[in-house]
Amino acid sequence: MSGRVGRMLAEAFRRETVLCIAGILAVISLFFVPPSAAYLDYIDWDTLALLFALMAVVKGFQKGGLFLWLGNRLLRRTATSRAMLFLLVFLPFFFSMLVTNDVALITFVPFGLIVLHLSGRGELAVPLVVLQTAAANLGSMLTPMGNPQNLYLYTQSGMGFADLCLLMLPYVLLSALCLTGIILLLPSGTVSQVTMEAGLGSRRVLLLSALGFALCLGSIFKLIPPLAVAAVVGGFLLLTDRKLLASVDYALLGTFIAFFVFIGNLGAVEGFRNFLASILAGHEVVVSVLASQAISNVPAALLLSGFSRQWEGLIVGCNLGGLGTLIASMASLISYKFIAREHPQRKGAYLVWFTLCNVGLLAVLLVAWLLLN
Numbered sequence: 001m002s003g004r005v006g007r008m009l010a011e012a013f014r015r016e017t018v019l020c021i022a023g024i025l026a027v028i029s030l031f032f033v034p035p036s037a038a039y040l041d042y043i044d045w046d047t048l049a050l051l052f053a054l055m056a057v058v059k060g061f062q063k064g065g066l067f068l069w070l071g072n073r074l075l076r077r078t079a080t081s082r083a084m085l086f087l088l089v090f091l092p093f094f095f096s097m098l099v100t101n102d103v104a105l106i107t108f109v110p111f112g113l114i115v116l117h118l119s120g121r122g123e124l125a126v127p128l129v130v131l132q133t134a135a136a137n138l139g140s141m142l143t144p145m146g147n148p149q150n151l152y153l154y155t156q157s158g159m160g161f162a163d164l165c166l167l168m169l170p171y172v173l174l175s176a177l178c179l180t181g182i183i184l185l186l187p188s189g190t191v192s193q194v195t196m197e198a199g200l201g202s203r204r205v206l207l208l209s210a211l212g213f214a215l216c217l218g219s220i221f222k223l224i225p226p227l228a229v230a231a232v233v234g235g236f237l238l239l240t241d242r243k244l245l246a247s248v249d250y251a252l253l254g255t256f257i258a259f260f261v262f263i264g265n266l267g268a269v270e271g272f273r274n275f276l277a278s279i280l281a282g283h284e285v286v287v288s289v290l291a292s293q294a295i296s297n298v299p300a301a302l303l304l305s306g307f308s309r310q311w312e313g314l315i316v317g318c319n320l321g322g323l324g325t326l327i328a329s330m331a332s333l334i335s336y337k338f339i340a341r342e343h344p345q346r347k348g349a350y351l352v353w354f355t356l357c358n359v360g361l362l363a364v365l366l367v368a369w370l371l372l373n
Contacts, residue, residue, distance in 0.1 A: 018296070018330060019251045022258035029265035042264030047155045048253055049230035054145055054216050055248045056233050058099045060209030063244060064201040067095060067107045081121050082188035088112040089131045089179060093139035101140035101147050101322075101331040102249075108132060109338045119191045126339070126346050127186060130353045131179060133335040134323070134361060138175035141168045141319040144220050147331070148252065149301035149318045154220075157311035161221055167312055168319060170372060171365050178361055208236075259302040267306045280308040285369060288317025289362070292328045297321045316369060323362035326354060 013020045061067065071091050078084045088111075092104035109132055116122050140146030142165055144154035154164055200206065212233050218224040237245035267273050280287050284304070291300040301318040308314060322329035326336060332354070339350045 016251045018299070019255045019258065022255045022262065022299070026258040026261040026265075029262045033265040033268045039261060039264065043257060043260045044152065044155060046226040047152045048256055049226040050155065050216065050219050051148060051151055051256070052248060052253060053212065053219070053226070053229045053233045054100070054151075055252075056237060056245065057209050057212035057216055058103050059244050059247055060205055060212065061099065062103070062107065064203075064206040064209060065199060066206060066209075067091075067099075068111055069200045071108065071111055075115065079190060080188050081119070081124065081191050082183060082186065084115065084119065084121075084191055085124065085128060085131070085183050085186065086180075088115060088128060089135045089183060090176075092132050093135035093176065093179065096136040096140035097143045097146050100145065101136040101329065102334060104136040104140070105133060105331055105334045108136075109335050113338065113342055121189075121191060124186075125343055126350050126353050129335050129339055130350065130357050131182060133332050133354070134175075134357055135179055137322040137329050137331060138172060138179070138361070141175075141322075142172045145216070147298075147319075147322070147329075148256075149298045150315065152256075152298075153301055153305060153311060153315050153318065155226075156305055157315075159311060164315065167315060171316070171320065171368060174365065174368050175361065178364055182357070212236075255298075256302065259299055263303055263306040266303075273307060276304075276307040280304060280310075284308055284310045284313025285317035285320070288314055289321040289324070289366070292318060292321025293325045294327075296327050296330045298330060320362060320365050320369065323358045323365070325358075326351070328358070332358075 071087075074087055074091070075084070078087055088108065091111075092101075092108045095108070096104035109129055112128050112132060113125060116124055116128060137147075141150070144150050144161065144164055150164070154161075159167075215224060215229045215232060219226045219229045234245065266276075288297075288300055288304055291304060295303070297318045300321060301314065304314055304318075322331075326332055336347075336350065336354075340347050343350075
């Protein structure tokens with residue numbers, strides 16, 4: 001029995017590593033600050049509510065086949081492998097601005113691998129997935145709903161929607177130029193037209209998802225309380241589509257809650273609070289980038305925001321920090337898992353490509369930050 005339990009725990013840790021680590025850290029912090037009603041104040045309920053609503057709505061769009069249908073329609077216009085790469089890379093770049101980098105990769109990485117197989121260009125699998133991963137992480141920097149750390153920092157900071165977009169716009173534009181340059185350096189050849197079965201699903205599901213997304217946008221623009229949006233979306237799905245409701249990534253929500261508790265308890269320890277605040281002061285971007293390389297940018301945003309109110313530096317640093325190591329952005333692990341499963345013999349080549357591309361892009365964007373500041 002103990003061996004079986006051990007295997008189950010090991011499997012749970014493998015599947016939800018970040019959640020397990022966050023939970024362990026939260027439990028350890030209980031020994032420094034005993035549990036009390038103050039714990040409820042640690043948690044940013046607005047961020048959790050809005051994140052839940054967005055994830056549920058995007059699941060609806062996925063169920064309706066919207067993203068793959070649109071990608072298939074655009075794919076019909078490509079005649080060369082270079083044009084095909086442009087399309088497959090910039091689909092996650094632009095879609096991540098609306099539906100998060102995670103969803104963009106879950107949708108378009110397998111789509112891209114199927115397209116390469118059907119077109120006979122399987123040798124492009126590694127550069128394609130590396131570029132798709134970078135594109136999703138880079139495009140998502142532009143908007144509050146592009147990635148979880150943006151949504152959290154946007155909610156905490158009280159910034160306007162346009163303020164965050166304008167802050168990140170130079171980096172996103174430069175990123176698009178860099179991705180374009182990399183694709184142009186890759187050899188090109190003709191490909192036969194590739195079509196896939198990717199029809200639209202239920203129009204009712206798509207319409208309701210569009211209405212839900214409109215509610216989320218109303219909350220992002222601070223017109224509707226996030227808790228009200230979450231209640232409407234959750235209540236509706238509870239009555240009409242419990243399977244979709246169950247498919248929401250509750251592990252991510254649990255990770256946020258665990259980190260809120262851990263960070264709240266750290267902030268209650270005066271010595272640690274003063275130490276970390278002194279390190280961060282005036283160095284938010286650099287510290288955020290470095291922290292993201294080790295713990296990924298979402299936990300870095302949650303941790304560092306408890307000790308600095310320099311929101312612009314934290315937003316830029318945690319976004320740029322998604323580049324670099326494989327774990328700098330947890331979304332990058334999604335792509336790696338696809339490669340490891342579909343092309344296990346290419347894992348080494350993928351890691352080399354990934355590291356060179358991400359470190360190079362990070363260096364370029366950090367130089368841009370230095371020039372802009």
